[in-house]
Amino acid sequence: MEYLINIGILFCIYAMLALSLNMVVGLSGLISLAHAAFYGIGAYAVAILMTSHGFSFWSAMLVGVLLNGITAFLVGKILSKFKGDYYAIVSAGLSVIVFSVLLNFKTLTKGPLGIYGIGKPSILGFSFYSSGSFLMLALVFVALFYALFVLIDRSSFGRALKGLREDEELTVFLGYKTDKYKSVIFTLSAMMAGVAGSFFASYIAFIDPTSFQLAEGIFFFTMITVGGLSSAFGSIVGAAILLILPESLRFLGLPYETAAQLQQLIYGALLVLMMAFRPQGLFGKFRV
Amino acid sequence: MLGASLRAGVLAAIEDKTKNGLKYRYEAIFEDNQQQPAKSAIAANKLIASDKVNMLLTLTTGSGRVVAPIAENAKLLHVCATLEDENAEPMGKTSFWQGPTLQSYHRTLLKAFEKRGIKKLALLAAHVGVACVGTEHLADLLKEKGVDVKVECFNPTDRDFRLPLQKYIQDGFEYFYLQFFPPQTDIIVRQLKEQNILPEHMFGSGIDTGTDISVFENINHVGGNSGSPEFVDRLMREYKIDNVYMAASAYDLIGLAIDAFENVQDIKNIDEITAYIKEHATRKCESGDCKLLPNGFIANEAEWRTYKNGKPVPLED
Numbered sequence: 001m002e003y004l005i006n007i008g009i010l011f012c013i014y015a016m017l018a019l020s021l022n023m024v025v026g027l028s029g030l031i032s033l034a035h036a037a038f039y040g041i042g043a044y045a046v047a048i049l050m051t052s053h054g055f056s057f058w059s060a061m062l063v064g065v066l067l068n069g070i071t072a073f074l075v076g077k078i079l080s081k082f083k084g085d086y087y088a089i090v091s092a093g094l095s096v097i098v099f100s101v102l103l104n105f106k107t108l109t110k111g112p113l114g115i116y117g118i119g120k121p122s123i124l125g126f127s128f129y130s131s132g133s134f135l136m137l138a139l140v141f142v143a144l145f146y147a148l149f150v151l152i153d154r155s156s157f158g159r160a161l162k163g164l165r166e167d168e169e170l171t172v173f174l175g176y177k178t179d180k181y182k183s184v185i186f187t188l189s190a191m192m193a194g195v196a197g198s199f200f201a202s203y204i205a206f207i208d209p210t211s212f213q214l215a216e217g218i219f220f221f222t223m224i225t226v227g228g229l230s231s232a233f234g235s236i237v238g239a240a241i242l243l244i245l246p247e248s249l250r251f252l253g254l255p256y257e258t259a260a261q262l263q264q265l266i267y268g269a270l271l272v273l274m275m276a277f278r279p280q281g282l283f284g285k286f287r288v
Numbered sequence: 289m290l291g292a293s294l295r296a297g298v299l300a301a302i303e304d305k306t307k308n309g310l311k312y313r314y315e316a317i318f319e320d321n322q323q324q325p326a327k328s329a330i331a332a333n334k335l336i337a338s339d340k341v342n343m344l345l346t347l348t349t350g351s352g353r354v355v356a357p358i359a360e361n362a363k364l365l366h367v368c369a370t371l372e373d374e375n376a377e378p379m380g381k382t383s384f385w386q387g388p389t390l391q392s393y394h395r396t397l398l399k400a401f402e403k404r405g406i407k408k409l410a411l412l413a414a415h416v417g418v419a420c421v422g423t424e425h426l427a428d429l430l431k432e433k434g435v436d437v438k439v440e441c442f443n444p445t446d447r448d449f450r451l452p453l454q455k456y457i458q459d460g461f462e463y464f465y466l467q468f469f470p471p472q473t474d475i476i477v478r479q480l481k482e483q484n485i486l487p488e489h490m491f492g493s494g495i496d497t498g499t500d501i502s503v504f505e506n507i508n509h510v511g512g513n514s515g516s517p518e519f520v521d522r523l524m525r526e527y528k529i530d531n532v533y534m535a536a537s538a539y540d541l542i543g544l545a546i547d548a549f550e551n552v553q554d555i556k557n558i559d560e561i562t563a564y565i566k567e568h569a570t571r572k573c574e575s576g577d578c579k580l581l582p583n584g585f586i587a588n589e590a591e592w593r594t595y596k597n598g599k600p601v602p603l604e605d
């Protein structure tokens with residue numbers, strides 16, 4: 001049971017990331033690879049403020065989210081000038097910059113040694129120390145993120161984002177300031193990724209820069225591509241598949257010498273098949 | 289790669305301890321964490337919940353720091369084979385870690401460099417864990433001794449070092465200290481050889497993690513202690529492994545844990561188990577003399593050695 005609860009916690013963290021990323025990629029059609037950077041900033045804010053400055057989880061998370069908001073707003077101003085592949089490349093650049101800062105700004109982040117001893121959240125004296133209570137808290141945030149996604153999807157703001165996704169020039173012609181829309185959704189998504197990062201740092205209790213590399217950003221992108229772009233439910237399903245599938249392969253009893261390689265081979269083959277036969281993802285409403 | 293040597297050390301310890309019959313039957317279950325914190329947590333929880341293990345063993349401090357609180361929460365013994373600063377903070381109440389200390393690495397290296405009269409040295413490391421930080425510390429110590437040093441830490445995904453190496457050679461560097469992990473270890477040594485740098489001019493730490501040991505022939509290095517030549521021979525032969533990185537530490541840790549389980553009244557009583565380990569950790573180990581430090585680190589003095597005919601051979605200096 002404890003194992004399943006722990007899988008559940010990681011699923012919630014990935015679901016938060018998938019939902020937030022799908023707002024940018026799915027709703028707006030902006031291929032962002034910067035999500036690992038915002039995930040990392042959120043995680044490091046909690047880790048540094050809780051371990052070195054005595055902040056509570058919630059106040060540290062708030063600082064991380066605000067920091068992400070400011071960073072994303074400023075970066076979003078630059079990013080909103082780009083579209084398509086160029087947007088992806090510039091956002092990947094941001095991810096690389098943040099990773100390098102986490103790795104090299106040793107006085108603040110402790111570099112490759114990482115930060116350990118990160119505490120758990122508590123509310124009014126109740127600590128979410130047990131895995132079960134932590135899972136419940138994470139589920140609440142997943143539900144909130146899900147609701148926010150659906151709300152945006154059905155709002156006039158969401159319709160403008162979809163217009164931007166389908167035909168940016170036409171949307172501009174209709175009087176929408178697409179740069180503003182791009183910047184707002186990117187900032188909101190980054191702030192949500194910061195929440196996911198805060199949960200990750202608190203759950204794992206140890207973080208180092210390896211968890212926030214560009215490859216992680218590509219992994220999050222894969223989650224929403226498999227689950228389905230522009231779909232809140234697809235984001236959840238994608239996160240579940242990409243977390244549970246490799247885990248289930250642990251129980252196949254593969255020989256030790258080849259287990260890791262075989263797991264990756266099966267995993268890769270399934271993704272290839274998925275993209276070949278259902279490129280829009282399982283519940284996707286849009287394909288890149 | 290790294291896991292194979294650790295696995296051999298674990299299996300050898302179980303085999304040796306159970307040879308004469310014991311109270312309990314011991315079985316090792318291996319899970320790959322791909323050196324990622326999230327996967328370490330999942331793997332540890334799976335082993336505890338699904339496989340009902342009585343103890344956990346990890347490799348490297350990063351994985352150990354993730355698993356330590358999980359083990360403590362589950363009231364389980366956790367041991368970790370690693371290289372660490374002897375003053376590092378404890379991992380957790382139920383965790384013990386073993387390996388050479390960073391300080392002993394540096395002592396051994398400084399002595400070796402001094403003996404060879406090296407006055408100019410390039411220190412190249414992977415930007416992972418303690419590798420880069422430790423190398424920078426080593427550089428400070430060398431500078432204090434008047435050695436002209438230059439440090440560079442490379443991204444763990446870097447594979448082509450030829451241009452930076454050519455620059456170092458052009459700047460008059462003839463000696464190179466390397467601290468990398470596979471596959472970078474093999475690659476940088478091959479690329480140094482391409483630039484006609486002799487193995488005798490290369491020094492390493494983590495060299496013993498390489499995948500093709502023949503590449504490291506005659507390279508002097510300090511490392512995760514290998515154990516006696518007989519132990520190395522046996523592991524390479526019986527478990528068909530090509531390097532013995534941390535195998536002796538894993539062998540010692542598992543052996544100590546088995547002794548604890550066999551001698552305590554209740555194998556579910558973590559306080560009794562940790563008390564036994566604290567009492568018996570300072571002893572003669574396969575990886576050298578083991579000494580328990582107050583932070584739970586079972587420290588060895590680092591070993592200076594070379595590779596001859598594909599096997600680690602201890603060196604006097």
